[in-house]
Amino acid sequence: MRAVAAGDREALRILHQRYGNALAVVAERILGERADAEEVAADVLWQVWRQAGTYDRARGSVGAWLMTVVRSRAIDRLRSRNARASAHERAGDEAGAHGAADPVADLHSAERRRAVAAAMATLHENERAVLELAYFSDLSQSIIAERTGLPLGTVKSRIRSALLKLREGLQQFGR
Amino acid sequence: MDHDQLKDLLPLEALGRLEGEERAAMAAHLAAGCDECEAELRQFREALAAMAMNAAGEASADRIWSRLESRLKFEQAADSGSPAEAMRAPSSARGASAVRRWRFATAVAAAAAVVLAVVAGRYANNAELTRRQSADRIAALIDQNRALAVENENQRRELAIAHLKLSASGRLTQAMLAPDARVIRLGPLAPARGAAGIVAVSEADRQAVLHVAGLPPPPPGKEYELWWIGAKSGPLRAAVFAPGANGSATVASTMPPVGERLLASAITLEPAGGVDKPTGAAYLKGVP
Numbered sequence: 001m002r003a004v005a006a007g008d009r010e011a012l013r014i015l016h017q018r019y020g021n022a023l024a025v026v027a028e029r030i031l032g033e034r035a036d037a038e039e040v041a042a043d044v045l046w047q048v049w050r051q052a053g054t055y056d057r058a059r060g061s062v063g064a065w066l067m068t069v070v071r072s073r074a075i076d077r078l079r080s081r082n083a084r085a086s087a088h089e090r091a092g093d094e095a096g097a098h099g100a101a102d103p104v105a106d107l108h109s110a111e112r113r114r115a116v117a118a119a120m121a122t123l124h125e126n127e128r129a130v131l132e133l134a135y136f137s138d139l140s141q142s143i144i145a146e147r148t149g150l151p152l153g154t155v156k157s158r159i160r161s162a163l164l165k166l167r168e169g170l171q172q173f174g175r
Numbered sequence: 176m177d178h179d180q181l182k183d184l185l186p187l188e189a190l191g192r193l194e195g196e197e198r199a200a201m202a203a204h205l206a207a208g209c210d211e212c213e214a215e216l217r218q219f220r221e222a223l224a225a226m227a228m229n230a231a232g233e234a235s236a237d238r239i240w241s242r243l244e245s246r247l248k249f250e251q252a253a254d255s256g257s258p259a260e261a262m263r264a265p266s267s268a269r270g271a272s273a274v275r276r277w278r279f280a281t282a283v284a285a286a287a288a289v290v291l292a293v294v295a296g297r298y299a300n301n302a303e304l305t306r307r308q309s310a311d312r313i314a315a316l317i318d319q320n321r322a323l324a325v326e327n328e329n330q331r332r333e334l335a336i337a338h339l340k341l342s343a344s345g346r347l348t349q350a351m352l353a354p355d356a357r358v359i360r361l362g363p364l365a366p367a368r369g370a371a372g373i374v375a376v377s378e379a380d381r382q383a384v385l386h387v388a389g390l391p392p393p394p395p396g397k398e399y400e401l402w403w404i405g406a407k408s409g410p411l412r413a414a415v416f417a418p419g420a421n422g423s424a425t426v427a428s429t430m431p432p433v434g435e436r437l438l439a440s441a442i443t444l445e446p447a448g449g450v451d452k453p454t455g456a457a458y459l460k461g462v463p
Contacts, residue, residue, distance in 0.1 A: 009247065012243070013240070016236065016240055016243065017236065019228075020235075020236040020240065021235065021236050021239075022230075024235045024236075024239055025230050026227045026230060031324065031328065032325075033320070033321075033324035033327070033328075034235065035320075037235075038235050038239050039242065041235075041239045042239050042242035042246070045239070045243055046243060049247075059217065060217050063221075063225075064217075064220045064223075066224075067220075067224035067227045068224070071227070072191070081321050081325065082325065113229055116225045116226065117229060119222075119225070120226065125427070126426070126427055129335060132226075132335070133332070134190050134192055135190060136230075137332060139332070141187065141194070147332075149419060150419075151416075153398050153447045154415075154417050154424075156187065157415045157448050159192070160183065160186045160187070160448060161415070162186075163186035163189065163223070164186070166222045166223075166225075167218055167219060167222040
């Protein structure tokens with residue numbers, strides 16, 4: 001990130017290789033449209049290129065920072081699309097408050113993917129479904145409760161137990 | 176709200192899903208510098224990011240890079256000043272030469288210029304018309320594309336929700352039909368004489384599912400909690416739930432404790448989110 005902040009294009013290319021697809025996939029899950037998702041992914045990397053200096057290692061990994069930013073941007077775009085707003089979204093503001101202390105050079109390694117999959121497998125199917133619905137959509141907890149027919153307290157407790165299990169699973173399987 | 180209550184809300188904060196007073200209380204708590212919550216929030220965000228980065232999808236890295244590259248080229252050009260120059264120069268040259276021509280124009284040349292201007296004007300109008308038509312067409316296609324994407328997204332959500340609704344009842348049926356199914360019937364206790372429940376456990380499928388009916392709605396801030404009561408371990412939390420409007424619910428629970436005799440299973444009323452050991456009144460109880 002320091003190299004990107006210093007204007008090193010090769011560093012930006014490496015960052016793109018490591019996270020570009022993941023950014024687009026997350027955006028596509030939220031937006032349901034690939035071209036828009038790729039635009040959002042490019043927006044996020046462009047934001048990183050322009051504002052890498054605002055990244056704070058003490059506050060989290062590069063991956064977590066990027067995922068927070070891309071989710072927020074994709075949801076923004078979804079809202080503006082639903083509101084039938086203008087065709088082109090402005091380049092965003094706040095470079096995100098979460099940064100990374102990460103030597104996670106192997107984020108996309110097969111080993112890591114297996115570890116995350118194993119952690120996800122510890123979730124009950126209904127916990128996983130609620131967690132994914134809360135993450136990959138713009139639905140509030142109360143709307144999720146309404147749409148799923150579950151009481152609000154259950155939605156909250158499922159999200160909580162899912163995330164606790166996911167965190168514990170990641171610790172157990174190799175973070 | 177105190178620290179413990181806010182700590183319970185950290186998963187929702189990590190998802191950006193807190194609302195109203197809870198959201199404001201969390202912001203104030205974090206702003207006040209609670210290191211413990213800050214650290215836990217960071218862990219949850221990392222876990223969500225790991226989940227997100229593992230989501231399956233098709234590769235589109237080349238197209239993303241080409242979008243980025245075009246921006247980088249534009250930025251480089253803008254920094255060097257050449258595009259601005261390139262865009263300005265022809266226009267000022269045209270302006271200067273037009274002024275010169277005007278100064279030396281004769282009456283005949285002026286008439287010819289008028290004719291030329293009319294023709295040029297028509298071409299310009301036609302070009303403008305074509306440009307507008309193209310822009311309208313593109314805007315219509317963008318709108319159409321958006322509408323289809325929204326429809327697609329809505330269908331995807333409906334599917335996820337349907338899946339969610341089916342999953343609990345499907346799992347109950349599956350657990351009850353498993354060859355090694357063990358079923359524990361839960362009988363009503365004093366607070367809910369009309370209630371009944373059943374827990375189906377399949378060791379082979381590694382799943383346990385609870386179905387209850389006739390439970391009264393829990394008061395605000397409370398939820399029901401299912402317990403496994405082991406001979407050695409005592410009560411262990413199995414599931415936390417709130418029944419629907421009709422008093423029924425079907426939820427997955429943890430598996431019963433391994434390697435010890437199960438004495439009973441029971442449901443108590445507890446603070447929302449559940450507790451580690453039962454504290455409230457028992458509503459249903461059954462023995463294996």
